[in-house]
Amino acid sequence: xxxxxxxxxxxxxxPVGSGTGLGLPISKTIVEEHGGRIEVRSxxxxxxxxxxxxxxxxxxxxxxxxAPPTAPPAARGRILIIDDEAGxxxxxxxxxxxxxxxQARSGEDAKTILEADAAFDVILCDMMMPGVSxxxxxxxxxxxxxxxxxxxxxxxxxxxxxxxxxxxxxxxxLRFEKPFDVVSVKRIIAEMVVAHRSRVT
Numbered sequence: 001x002x003x004x005x006x007x008x009x010x011x012x013x014x015p016v017g018s019g020t021g022l023g024l025p026i027s028k029t030i031v032e033e034h035g036g037r038i039e040v041r042s043x044x045x046x047x048x049x050x051x052x053x054x055x056x057x058x059x060x061x062x063x064x065x066x067a068p069p070t071a072p073p074a075a076r077g078r079i080l081i082i083d084d085e086a087g088x089x090x091x092x093x094x095x096x097x098x099x100x101x102x103q104a105r106s107g108e109d110a111k112t113i114l115e116a117d118a119a120f121d122v123i124l125c126d127m128m129m130p131g132v133s134x135x136x137x138x139x140x141x142x143x144x145x146x147x148x149x150x151x152x153x154x155x156x157x158x159x160x161x162x163x164x165x166x167x168x169x170x171x172x173x174l175r176f177e178k179p180f181d182v183v184s185v186k187r188i189i190a191e192m193v194v195a196h197r198s199r200v201t
Contacts, residue, residue: 003042009091010157010179022087029094076100077121077193082110082137083155084129092124092155095182096189107132111140118145121193124176127156127164135167142171149173151196153189155180 005011009025031038036054079096082104083089093101102120104110107129114120123141127134134154142149154168154175168175174192176185 003040006040007038008179009182010088022091026091026094075190075193077189077197078102078119079189080104080110080113080120080123082107082124082129082134083126085126088126095186099189099193106130107134107137110137114141114145114148118148120148121151121196122189123148123152124155125152127154135164138167138171138173151192153192 002011002013007024007028009022028038031052031054034054036052039051039053040048041051042048076099078100080102081089081092081096083092084106086105089103089105093103102113104113108131110123110125111132125134125137129137132140134156138149138152138154141152149171150173152173154173155178156175157178174188
């Protein structure tokens with residue numbers, strides 16, 4: 001019954017705190033980036049099989065061309081990812097290839113980074129972290145680095161306390177709900193980078 005969802009980012013059947021739901025989505029991304037595909041078959045009581053199909057590379061002479069080099073991404077930005085789960089940070093960093101990505105493993109770690117370096121176009125911040133939460137970190141940013149307060153995008157699983165809900169409503173920052181649509185996230189981040197660059201230049 002889970003076959004239709006197993007490749008969704010952050011979908012997991014494990015108990016809370018025991019899995020990130022990123023192993024299969026990351027595997028699928030890697031296979032597809034190499035021109036392949038991954039298939040799964042499962043039968044109750046008999047087992048499950050995963051089949052990875054990759055194209056065979058043929059060494060053929062390549063005609064010499066003088067095509068211009070590929071242009072860098074038009075919206076290359078500098079992104080700070082803040083999340084206490086290494087798997088989620090890695091998945092988001094992979095999703096945002098083409099940008100310069102810096103990772104922070106906690107709210108405290110993010111503070112240290114931002115105190116020394118505020119040159120970020122977008123800050124992706126997990127809402128629920130031990131120690132300094134996403135809300136507490138945003139309050140700190142609004143005081144210490146106010147120019148970055150609007151560049152914070154909250155990442156959440158959708159469960160909020162009334163206090164957190166009120167805060168999010170008050171500040172009005174963008175929020176990505178897990179599991180999020182990768183294409184939409186990449187587009188929104190690119191738009192934010194362009195908008196931020198146009199304001200600071």
